[in-house]
Amino acid sequence: MDSWMEVALLEALTGKGHSVAIDGQKVLLLRAADQVFAIGNQCTHQGAAFGKGVVRIAGSVRTVTCPAHGSIFNLQDGQGDAATGHEAGSCL
Numbered sequence: 075m076d077s078w079m080e081v082a083l084l085e086a087l088t089g090k091g092h093s094v095a096i097d098g099q100k101v102l103l104l105r106a107a108d109q110v111f112a113i114g115n116q117c118t119h120q121g122a123a124f125g126k127g128v129v130r131i132a133g134s135v136r137t138v139t140c141p142a143h144g145s146i147f148n149l150q151d152g153q154g155d156a157a158t159g160h161e162a163g164s165c166l
């Protein structure tokens with residue numbers, strides 16, 4: 075993707091997540107104060123949607139925990155936790 079696309083109003087975004095489709099890809103948008111995070115809304119392990127996962131945005135911690143098996147993904151770079159070795163998610 076090499077251009078900007080309006081997908082949601084900033085006011086509609088919260089820390090609980092807002093799911094959208096961008097070019098056919100499911101994306102979870104999250105907002106914490108003046109920061110917005112976007113991550114592919116499908117776990118790289120077995121494809122569970124992150125929308126029902128636990129989001130932690132406090133201090134330097136910015137993660138979403140997969141609701142299916144508990145893998146933790148960094149919202150800033152998509153990296154998964156080292157304990158499970160699951161591939162990184164896609165942060166946009």
Ligand code: FES
Nearest residue numbers: 117119120140143
């Ligand atoms: S589907 Fe996400 S950890 Fe298994």
